[in-house]
Amino acid sequence: MEKNNKGNYKNQVGQSASGSIKTYKKDSEVSYALGAAPTFELLKKYPQQTRRVFVHSDWERGAASEELFRICRNLGIEPEERNKAFSVLSQKENCFVIGEFEKFYPALDPSKTHIVLVNPSNSGNLGTILRTALGFGIYDIAIIRPGVDVFDPKTVRASMGAVFSLRVKYFDSFDEYLTGSDCGMEGRSFYPFMLKATMELGSAPLAQRCSLIFGNEATGLPDSFLNVGESVIIRHSNEIDSLNLPMAVGIALYEWKRSNR
Amino acid sequence: MEKNNKGNYKNQVGQSASGSIKTYKKDSEVSYALGAAPTFELLKKYPQQTRRVFVHSDWERGAASEELFRICRNLGIEPEERNKAFSVLSQKENCFVIGEFEKFYPALDPSKTHIVLVNPSNSGNLGTILRTALGFGIYDIAIIRPGVDVFDPKTVRASMGAVFSLRVKYFDSFDEYLTGSDCGMEGRSFYPFMLKATMELGSAPLAQRCSLIFGNEATGLPDSFLNVGESVIIRHSNEIDSLNLPMAVGIALYEWKRSNR
Numbered sequence: 165m166e167k168n169n170k171g172n173y174k175n176q177v178g179q180s181a182s183g184s185i186k187t188y189k190k191d192s193e194v195s196y197a198l199g200a201a202p203t204f205e206l207l208k209k210y211p212q213q214t215r216r217v218f219v220h221s222d223w224e225r226g227a228a229s230e231e232l233f234r235i236c237r238n239l240g241i242e243p244e245e246r247n248k249a250f251s252v253l254s255q256k257e258n259c260f261v262i263g264e265f266e267k268f269y270p271a272l273d274p275s276k277t278h279i280v281l282v283n284p285s286n287s288g289n290l291g292t293i294l295r296t297a298l299g300f301g302i303y304d305i306a307i308i309r310p311g312v313d314v315f316d317p318k319t320v321r322a323s324m325g326a327v328f329s330l331r332v333k334y335f336d337s338f339d340e341y342l343t344g345s346d347c348g349m350e351g352r353s354f355y356p357f358m359l360k361a362t363m364e365l366g367s368a369p370l371a372q373r374c375s376l377i378f379g380n381e382a383t384g385l386p387d388s389f390l391n392v393g394e395s396v397i398i399r400h401s402n403e404i405d406s407l408n409l410p411m412a413v414g415i416a417l418y419e420w421k422r423s424n425r
Numbered sequence: 426m427e428k429n430n431k432g433n434y435k436n437q438v439g440q441s442a443s444g445s446i447k448t449y450k451k452d453s454e455v456s457y458a459l460g461a462a463p464t465f466e467l468l469k470k471y472p473q474q475t476r477r478v479f480v481h482s483d484w485e486r487g488a489a490s491e492e493l494f495r496i497c498r499n500l501g502i503e504p505e506e507r508n509k510a511f512s513v514l515s516q517k518e519n520c521f522v523i524g525e526f527e528k529f530y531p532a533l534d535p536s537k538t539h540i541v542l543v544n545p546s547n548s549g550n551l552g553t554i555l556r557t558a559l560g561f562g563i564y565d566i567a568i569i570r571p572g573v574d575v576f577d578p579k580t581v582r583a584s585m586g587a588v589f590s591l592r593v594k595y596f597d598s599f600d601e602y603l604t605g606s607d608c609g610m611e612g613r614s615f616y617p618f619m620l621k622a623t624m625e626l627g628s629a630p631l632a633q634r635c636s637l638i639f640g641n642e643a644t645g646l647p648d649s650f651l652n653v654g655e656s657v658i659i660r661h662s663n664e665i666d667s668l669n670l671p672m673a674v675g676i677a678l679y680e681w682k683r684s685n686r
Contacts (some may be wrong), residue, residue, distance in 0.1 A: 174427070270430060270558035298659035300646055329664060366683050403590060407560055407675070408553060414672045415679045418659070422627050 182216055185249045186318050195315040196262050197325065198254050198354055200228060203263035205325025207235050218249035219239055223398035227389040232261065253317065258392075267315050270331040272304040274348025277373055277420065279413065283380040284337065284387075286406040290314060291322020292410040298326040300417040305332045306341050338392075347375070354393025358385050361395030365416065376416050381409045383408035435624055436679065443477055446510045449578050450637040455551025457523050458586065459515050461489055464524035466586025467590040468496050477525040478502055480512035482585075484521035486590060494615040514578065528576050533565040538681065540674065543569040551575060552583020553671040559587040561678040564604070566593045567636075599653075612654050615654025618645050618673055622656030626677065630684035637677050644668045 188195055194215060197206045201267050204415055206214055217236055223229060236243050249262055254266030254337070272278060290312050297305060305314075312319065314332045335341040342349055353371035357378050370376075377392070384406070389395065398415055401406055449456055455476060458467045463475070467475055476660050478497055484490060510523055533539060540558055545551050551573050558566060566575075574580065575593045580602055596602040613634035618639050631637075640646030647665070650656065659676055661668055668676070 231467045292672070295665055296668060296672055300664040301664075323666070326665065365677075399682075401562045403562075404556055404560040404585070404587065407557060411553070411671065411675045412555055414668070415676055418627075418676045418679065420659075 182244055185218075185246075185252050186316075187252060190313050191317075192267075194264050195320065196264055196317045197263060197328075198256065198259050198262055198317050198321045200232070200261040202323070202325035202328075203234070203261045203319055203376045204235075205328045206263040206265055207232075207239065208270060209328035210265060211239050213266045213268055214239065214241060214263055217243040217319075218246050218262040218264070219243050220247055220250050220260040221245055222247075225306055227343075251346050256321075270333065272306060272331050272333050272346035274346055275373070276304050277302055278304045278306055278375045278379040279417075280306045280308065280338070280341065280375050281311060282377065282385055283309050283383075284378075285353065285381055286409070287312050287316045288322045289381060289408070289410050291319045291324075291327075293413050294319070294323035294326040294330055296333070296410065296414045296417060298329055300421050302417060302420075304328050305330055306346070308333065308338050308362040309334055309335050309336050310339060338389075356385050356389035356392050356395045356415075357398065358389060358395045358415060359397060359406060360387065360390060361397040363394055363396050365396050365419050369418075370420045372424045374420070376420065377414070378409060378413055379418075437675075439685075443444060443505055446479075446513050447506075448513060449576075451574050451577075453528075455525050455527055456581065457525055457578045457580045458580050458589075459517065459520050459523055461493070461522040463524045463581055463586035463589075464583070465493070465496075465609050467524040467526055468493075469501065470589035471529060472500050472528060474525055474527045475500065475528055476527060479507050479523040479525070480504050480508055480519040481508055481511050483508075500634065511594045511623035514529045517582075526527060530615050531594065533592050533594050533607035535607055536634070537565050538563055539565045539567055539608075539636045540678075541569065541599070541638040541648055542572060542601065543638065545572050545646075546642055547670070548573050548577045548579040549583045550669070550671050552585075552640060553578075554674050555587040555591055555593070557671065557675045557678060559590050559657040561675075561682050563678060563681075564591050566591055567607065568593065568595050569599050569602060570595055581652045590603050599650075616658045616677075617646050617650035617653050618659065618677060619650060619656045620658060620667060621648065621651060622658040624655055624657050626657050626659045626680050631677075631681045633685045635681070637674070637681065639670060639674055639677075 197203045199360060205216065233243060253262055255300055284307065311334065314327060317363050320327050333346060341347055353374035355374055356369060377389065396410055398407060457465045464478065494504060511520060512524055540563055545568065575588060581588050594607060602608055614635040616631060616637050618636055638650065659668060659673055
């Protein structure tokens with residue numbers, strides 16, 4: 165196989181530009197998996213949604229690049245060596261692979277446990293929550309608007325590609341979630357996590373099929389959620405205002421898993 | 426009280442420069458609490474270590490600024506309105522108060538439970554861990570070098586000032602921690618958290634006085650820790666490589682707290 169002077173495999177990597185590359189916007193049709201790990205996840209879980217794959221000329225070629233090129237070949241995608249894509253799309257230095265994909269909009273599974281995020285505002289936090297959810301075997305995430313964009317490349321990256329294994333759906337209001345076909349309200353338990361709650365996490369088992377509900381990073385859930393199901397507090401010392409949001413979600417998931425072994 | 430055209434209280438805020446302001450370096454004698462909340466924590470917990478307080482001219486004056494000026498006055502510190510400090514020290518836009526402090530080096534309390542971080546590399550993660558530790562009533566943190574700088578302003582900020590309520594101490598090796606007077610090895614239980622461990626978190630109670638030991642974000646703990654005390658795993662699905670570090674620490678602390686109610 166012919167190598168160029170950087171050790172790259174010329175005949176595996178397209179040198180021609182296949183179209184323009186634009187900074188991600190919330191209303192874009194496509195988004196980007198930044199980095200090799202999330203791009204592999206994308207190709208595995210949503211091959212049909214993958215449009216283009218960009219690789220950086222500085223990417224050290226080896227087993228990982230061979231594997232990427234093999235998968236792309238099988239899908240009929242020609243990876244493009246196009247450094248411009250990285251300067252446009254990625255602020256991080258250690259990003260050498262980018263997967264471009266059409267956004268997807270799965271429905272939630274009403275038979276399963278859900279995480280409900282009411283007005284989450286931080287993309288890094290959302291990514292961490294997605295990764296943690298996948299770690300605890302929860303696949304369904306409802307986001308009540310306004311909420312940070314799950315397809316923001318920062319979220320996709322922070323999720324380490326977990327977003328491609330989950331069902332994430334947006335709702336205009338909690339009522340819309342509650343009364344729609346995604347929820348399966350009948351027989352479902354609801355646990356809003358609130359500092360004003362009276363039930364302490366761990367004092368009683370969490371139902372196997374439930375919705376674990378969390379508020380915004382700065383403001384938490386509105387008081388109206390005290391009337392939704394059984395509100396829960398994760399007890400902590402009064403030396404901090406609150407646990408951070410991903411931490412609260414992770415601890416709740418750990419306890420849910422413990423309750424349902 | 427005379428106000429200037431921005432509504433600021435001239436006679437509370439020094440306009441003269443008290444000395445130079447330099448970008449933070451690891452070997453600096455001083456560091457910085459970026460933001461009002463961590464600066465209040467600094468002034469409360471380490472008033473004697475506080476050297477200077479900077480406020481931005483855009484800071485909206487009200488109850489918070491009055492309180493800050495009152496505390497500073499009591500300590501004989503004159504807050505300086507000096508926007509240059511913010512352009513030099515802070516990358517964030519929403520930072521209007523900075524507290525400059527001399528670094529401090531407390532010993533650990535050998536009678537208490539410790540968190541031991543072996544080679545932590547991310548300042549944001551360390552800050553989140555500190556905040557969570559304070560939330561679960563753990564005050565003693567050992568860091569095994571090489572490890573990220575706890576006085577990095579990014580860490581101080583991510584901890585939301587929790588660093589000023591904790592005892593954080595660096596050791597050149599785990600052995601140095603183990604055999605020194607900070608540890609109090611006699612009667613202490615050791616729990617290294619490792620993917621190769623056999624004991625699952627939650628399957629047995631954690632000792633009241635113990636050391637919860639965590640490895641580097643990317644590499645975890647070396648295998649040698651399998652011989653230290655009783656190694657523990659936080660069970661998760663094989664769809665993720667691992668929980669992120671602050672998450673693992675937070676879940677461990679939650680379980681420790683549950684074990685010792």
